[in-house]
Every structure is written in C-alpha cells, then in structure tokens.
Amino acid sequence: MKQFNTLLLASLLSLQAQAADWKALPDVAPAPADNPNTAAKIELGKMLFMDPRFSSTGTVSCNSCHNIMEGGDDSRSVSMGVHGKTGGRNAPTVWNSAFHSVQFWDGRAPLLEDQAKGPVANPIEMGMKDVETAMNRVKKIPGYKNVFDKAFGKNSMTVDNAAKAVAAFERTLITPNSPYDKYVKGKGNAMNKQQIRGMNTFAEVGCVACHSGPAFNGPEQKLGEGFYVMFPTFNNEYVTKYKLDKDKGREEATGKATDRSMFRVPTLRNITDTAPYFHNGSVNDLGEAVRVMAKTQLNQTLPEKDVNDIVAFLGALTGEYPEITMPRLPATSGTSIIEE
Amino acid sequence: MKQFNTLLLASLLSLQAQAADWKALPDVAPAPADNPNTAAKIELGKMLFMDPRFSSTGTVSCNSCHNIMEGGDDSRSVSMGVHGKTGGRNAPTVWNSAFHSVQFWDGRAPLLEDQAKGPVANPIEMGMKDVETAMNRVKKIPGYKNVFDKAFGKNSMTVDNAAKAVAAFERTLITPNSPYDKYVKGKGNAMNKQQIRGMNTFAEVGCVACHSGPAFNGPEQKLGEGFYVMFPTFNNEYVTKYKLDKDKGREEATGKATDRSMFRVPTLRNITDTAPYFHNGSVNDLGEAVRVMAKTQLNQTLPEKDVNDIVAFLGALTGEYPEITMPRLPATSGTSIIEE
Numbered sequence: 001m002k003q004f005n006t007l008l009l010a011s012l013l014s015l016q017a018q019a020a021d022w023k024a025l026p027d028v029a030p031a032p033a034d035n036p037n038t039a040a041k042i043e044l045g046k047m048l049f050m051d052p053r054f055s056s057t058g059t060v061s062c063n064s065c066h067n068i069m070e071g072g073d074d075s076r077s078v079s080m081g082v083h084g085k086t087g088g089r090n091a092p093t094v095w096n097s098a099f100h101s102v103q104f105w106d107g108r109a110p111l112l113e114d115q116a117k118g119p120v121a122n123p124i125e126m127g128m129k130d131v132e133t134a135m136n137r138v139k140k141i142p143g144y145k146n147v148f149d150k151a152f153g154k155n156s157m158t159v160d161n162a163a164k165a166v167a168a169f170e171r172t173l174i175t176p177n178s179p180y181d182k183y184v185k186g187k188g189n190a191m192n193k194q195q196i197r198g199m200n201t202f203a204e205v206g207c208v209a210c211h212s213g214p215a216f217n218g219p220e221q222k223l224g225e226g227f228y229v230m231f232p233t234f235n236n237e238y239v240t241k242y243k244l245d246k247d248k249g250r251e252e253a254t255g256k257a258t259d260r261s262m263f264r265v266p267t268l269r270n271i272t273d274t275a276p277y278f279h280n281g282s283v284n285d286l287g288e289a290v291r292v293m294a295k296t297q298l299n300q301t302l303p304e305k306d307v308n309d310i311v312a313f314l315g316a317l318t319g320e321y322p323e324i325t326m327p328r329l330p331a332t333s334g335t336s337i338i339e340e
Numbered sequence: 341m342k343q344f345n346t347l348l349l350a351s352l353l354s355l356q357a358q359a360a361d362w363k364a365l366p367d368v369a370p371a372p373a374d375n376p377n378t379a380a381k382i383e384l385g386k387m388l389f390m391d392p393r394f395s396s397t398g399t400v401s402c403n404s405c406h407n408i409m410e411g412g413d414d415s416r417s418v419s420m421g422v423h424g425k426t427g428g429r430n431a432p433t434v435w436n437s438a439f440h441s442v443q444f445w446d447g448r449a450p451l452l453e454d455q456a457k458g459p460v461a462n463p464i465e466m467g468m469k470d471v472e473t474a475m476n477r478v479k480k481i482p483g484y485k486n487v488f489d490k491a492f493g494k495n496s497m498t499v500d501n502a503a504k505a506v507a508a509f510e511r512t513l514i515t516p517n518s519p520y521d522k523y524v525k526g527k528g529n530a531m532n533k534q535q536i537r538g539m540n541t542f543a544e545v546g547c548v549a550c551h552s553g554p555a556f557n558g559p560e561q562k563l564g565e566g567f568y569v570m571f572p573t574f575n576n577e578y579v580t581k582y583k584l585d586k587d588k589g590r591e592e593a594t595g596k597a598t599d600r601s602m603f604r605v606p607t608l609r610n611i612t613d614t615a616p617y618f619h620n621g622s623v624n625d626l627g628e629a630v631r632v633m634a635k636t637q638l639n640q641t642l643p644e645k646d647v648n649d650i651v652a653f654l655g656a657l658t659g660e661y662p663e664i665t666m667p668r669l670p671a672t673s674g675t676s677i678i679e680e
Contacts, residue, residue: 272674275674275675276676
C-alpha cells in the first residue's frame with residue numbers, strides 16, 4: 001500500500017481538482033504478507049478462476065460472472081448461477097478488486113482469499129455442497145497436482161491454497177494507464193475538455209467525498225477494514241423506482257440494525273464497461289446512475305450538462321486491460337467429474 | 341483437402357497397422373473456397389466465439405459448451421443452455437471439427453459456417469429469437485464495427501459474415517503432433533509398446549472400418565458430404581443400459597426412416613479429454629466406451645487386455661493445443677444489452 005503516492009500536477013489541474021487529491025492507480029496491487037504473488041501461484045489461480053468444473057453443473061466458473069474478457073462482470077442486473085438461478089445482487093467487477101480493502105457489496109469477506117471461497121458453495125452461484133467437495137473435484141483432475149506443487153510445494157492441495165492462488169491471480173487484474181491516470185501524471189491532453197470539466201464537477205458536487213483515492217472507492221484502508229456508506233441516504237422517487245432500499249446491505253452480513261443500507265463504496269474504474277449499475281443492477285444507463293447518485297447521496301438535481309460532463313469524466317477512468325493467455329485446463333483423462 | 345497425404349512408415353508398423361493406412365493430422369484444416377482464412381477473420385471469430393452476450397441471458401457463448409480451454413466440450417453428458425435447460429445430445433468437441441465434412445451428430449449442417457448459426461437460435465442453447473436478433477446485439481456493441489470492417493470490408497455486419505468469422509476461427513482449432521502423429525511420421529518411440537499394441541488391435545478388430553483417416557472420423561469426403569454409420573448396429577444389453585437407440589439420429593434431421601439411428605462418425609482425436617461419451621453422453625469411462633463400441637458395432641466382446649490397449653492407443657491421439665490469447669470483448673459503454 002506504500003505505492004499509493006499522490007502524483008499531483010497542480011499546474012494542469014483546476015483548484016477543485018487539486019483539492020480532491022487525485023491519485024493514479026498504482027502499478028501493483030497490495031497483497032497480504034502471507035500471500036505474496038508468484039508466477040506459479042498466478043498461473044494456478046488463473047486455471048482455477050477459469051475452470052467451470054468446480055460448480056455442481058460444470059457450467060459456472062469465477063469467470064462466468066466476472067468475465068475478464070469483458071469488464072470483469074457479466075452485463076446482467078443480477079448474476080445467473082447453476083440451473084439458471086439468480087440472486088439479488090449485481091456482480092461487482094473483478095478488475096481492480098485488489099484495491100478494495102474488503103470484498104462483496106456488504107464487505108463480508110475481508111480479503112480476496114476469503115471472497116474466493118464464497119461463490120463456490122453458494123447454492124445459487126456455483127452450487128457445490130461445500131468448498132471441500134469442490135476441492136475434491138480439483139483433486140480428481142490429475143494435472144492440477146503438479147501446478148499446486150509448483151505454487152505451494154508438495155501435498156499442498158488445500159482449499160486455503162486454492163483460494164490464495166485465485167487471489168494472487170486477481171491481484172494481477174488491474175488496469176492502469178487510463179486517460180485519467182495519464183492526466184494526473186502530467187499528460188495534459190490525455191483527457192479532453194469535457195472530461196476535465198467533468199472531473200471538476202465530480203469534485204465540486206461532492207462525488208469525491210466517497211469516491212476518492214486511486215480506485216475511486218474511498219480513503220485508503222487496511223486490508224480487511226472497509227469503507228461503508230449508507231445507500232440510499234436521501235429518500236426520493238428514484239429510491240422507489242429502482243427499489244434501492246429493498247436490500248438491507250451490510251445488515252445482511254452482520255445482523256446489526258446500524259448496518260442497515262450500508263454498502264462498501266464500489267470502484268468507479270472501467271465503469272463504462274460494467275453496466276448495469278448499483279448493488280441490484282437496477283439502472284442500465286450510466287447517465288441515469290449519475291442522476292440517481294446525485295439525488296440519493298447528495299440531495300442534488302444535477303443539470304444535464306453536468307451529468308454529461310461527469311459521464312465523460314467517468315469514461316476517462318477506463319484503463320489498459322492486460323493481455324492474458326488462456327489457461328489449458330487439465331483433463332480428467334477418459335472420465336468426467338460432473339455428475340449433475 | 342490436398343494435405344491429406346499418407347505418411348506411411350512401413351518399417352515401423354505392423355502389417356495390420358500398414359493395412360490401416362495410418363495418416364497424420366494435416367497442419368492446416370480445409371476451408372471452403374468462399375471463406376479463406378485471414379488473420380482479421382480469425383480474430384473476429386474468436387471474439388464472437390467467446391462472447392456470451394449473444395445468448396438471451398448473456399450467460400452462454402459458443403465456448404460455454406465447446407470450451408477451448410478444455411477438450412472443446414463441456415464435461416457434461418448433455419449440454420446446459422440458457423436458464424439451465426438441457427437437450428438430448430452431448431456437445432461434440434470443437435477441436436478438429438474442421439476435419440469433419442458435415443457438422444452436428446446428425447450432419448444437419450454441411451459446413452462450420454452453417455453450424456455456427458444453429459445454437460444461437462435454439463431455445464435450449466443460446467435462446468435468441470433468431471439469428472438476426474442476435475446480430476442486432478452485435479451491432480449494438482460499438483467496438484465490433486471496426487473488427488468487421490477489417491475482416492470483411494465496410495457495411496459487413498451480417499449474420500453470414502459473423503458465421504464465416506466463427507468458422508474461420510474454428511479452422512485454427514486443430515491439434516497436430518500427438519504421439520500418434522509423431523509415430524506415423526517416423527518417430528518410433530513416440531508411442532509406447534502398449535499404445536502400438538493398441539493401434540494394431542484397433543485395426544485388427546475393425547474399429548478402423550469407420551474410424552479411419554487423419555481425424556479417425558472416416559474416409560475423406562467433400563465438405564458437405566457426410567460419412568454416416570448406424571449406431572447401434574447390433575442389439576445387446578449395452579443398448580438398453582445406455583439407452584443408445586432412443587435417439588433417432590439423422591432421421592431427426594431428414595425425416596427419412598432410412599436415416600434412423602444413422603450418426604456422423606465422430607473424431608477420436610483428444611478423446612481422453614472429452615468424456616463423457618456417445619451422442620447422449622451416457623458412458624463416462626473410455627474403457628467402457630470401447631467395450632460398448634466393440635459389442636454394438638462389431639458384435640465382439642473384447643478381452644480386457646485389448647480394451648486397455650485400445651484405451652492406451654486412444655490416449656496417443658491427444659495432440660498439441662495451440663496457445664490462445666483471450667480476446668478483449670468490446671464494451672457497450674455505459675449500458676447493457678442483456679434484458680433477460
């Protein structure tokens with residue numbers, strides 16, 4: 001987390017922009033001390049992430065809902081798991097998820113290592129009985145043993161190591177060098193005039209109160225400590241129209257009434273690639289999402305010009321996706337492990 | 341198809357093996373005259389093949405059932421399409437499908453270009469109303485226009501061109517250099533003794549009557565002309581146990597009683613990576629599949645030693661899968677095109 005250096009270039013930015021303390025995305029994502037990234041772990045993690053055989057039907061992998069060939073999500077309002085089942089929440093993008101200090105909309109997993117275990121045993125996601133049953137599937141695929149050996153040493157085929165590998169891979173899924181990043185690093189023409197205007201409006205109207213920091217997901221936190229904000233804060237016609245108060249947010253995870261409607265602030269990076277929007281995926285247009293946020297969080301009705309400028313600025317947050325080679329998923333050699 | 345050269349190396353092979361006219365997989369798959377492969381078409385085809393947004397739910401791509409990170413199928417007895425729906429047939433591998441002269445188990449599509457259009461509008465596969473509706477989705481994704489322009493010229497966003505691109509990509513999905521290929525090209529130690537024994541048994545007992553040629557899917561045919569065989573030919577306890585005669589085969593496609601139980605002969609390449617087996621995916625073990633084939637097609641009960649030798653030989657048909665870079669699927673920019 002030491003890489004979160006501020007790279008202000010005051011001469012190029014307006015006063016408001018300066019005040020917002022704009023930061024570029026670090027080149028490396030933070031990792032916990034007990035799971036430093038290695039090439040072998042990343043390769044194993046990529047295989048596990050892309051392999052659908054650890055879902056009950058053999059049809060759902062991590063990548064099904066967090067498609068890294070797209071914006072790291074699934075273009076759906078709520079995701080579709082095994083047997084066409086759907087839940088109540090929108091799949092957050094996996095891109096730059098390593099810059100979140102907690103995982104899931106309600107922050108119920110402190111680290112990516114913990115998050116990775118969740119969907120596997122969720123009956124409406126990957127639908128396995130439990131993570132150990134999923135791990136038994138991994139063990140039945142002979143080709144995985146050698147990859148675990150390389151990543152973690154002998155006799156290392158455990159749920160915890162599988163989760164560590166997936167998390168290590170996810171920490172490579174970051175998108176630096178957006179027009180915004182280039183701009184704050186000093187390339188004045190990396191953003192156009194409308195985008196710069198939008199950046200200032202974004203700061204002036206107060207979006208930046210929550211969407212701050214290099215990933216636009218709040219102030220820097222220790223891994224495992226979350227930054228939560230009440231959504232919706234102000235009641236209005238959007239709340240009814242988009243059913244924004246139906247989900248209890250973090251209360252679902254903690255059972256505490258004080259956590260009612262509290263959500264982890266999501267990153268805004270690559271947001272043009274991750275429609276539809278909000279925890280329930282109820283809004284399918286980025287302009288409308290900006291209107292809703294201004295009204296429900298800041299109690300403001302923005303002029304359409306400001307909405308358009310902010311949307312233009314948000315478009316400048318789309319970074320460079322790294323090129324990724326498809327993993328070769330080892331065969332079970334003359335038999336299948338999918339029973340459902 | 342001129343590349344189907346016989347590369348016999350008589351001195352290394354037994355008399356039976358020679359008699360079988362063993363052929364290595366060509367380095368290039370045949371393509372129809374009106375759709376020669378180009379790099380731009382292949383790139384577009386890869387994108388379309390991997391993109392799940394052309395299914396009604398946004399969850400099913402070509403790759404969902406023909407996973408090129410695995411054996412080109414889905415490890416399931418019968419595939420699972422949108423909303424968890426299932427059909428009656430096993431997904432054939434897309435690897436080396438370019439060496440089939442007709443497509444689908446019943447040969448109802450003459451070319452890969454025709455096949456590519458089928459699953460899109462099938463209600464239990466990708467579930468779109470029709471292929472034009474799917475093409476409208478492609479048109480709504482701004483980033484595809486440029487890729488079509490490069491592949492086919494201006495104003496080229498048509499269903500036919502999309503299908504041509506997918507077919508062009510699929511013609512690159514071939515797996516040469518299996519131990520078998522190396523062996524028949526002269527590398528005597530590329531197969532072990534059991535595999536060589538299995539190869540001879542495969543020829544002696546008569547498997548090679550149907551599973552001949554470089555892809556082990558029958559004699560060379562013109563593209564569009566199929567090689568069909570009745571399955572099952574002999575009635576026995578396996579037919580009942582695995583419900584092998586329930587599917588009417590090619591009769592389903594033609595309506596002709598003479599096509600009852602006729603199936604295109606599938607390739608045996610990479611067969612250890614494509615369990616479960618048969619048109620209905622009813623057999624989950626390659627050894628059992630060999631026993632069933634010997635009994636139902638050749639009316640023979642093979643000694644277990646022969647079964648094991650043939651399985652070992654079939655393992656030598658797994659070739660080299662090419663390394664493939666994940667495509668970057670263009671975003672719809674601040675909106676989603678998935679409604680279901």
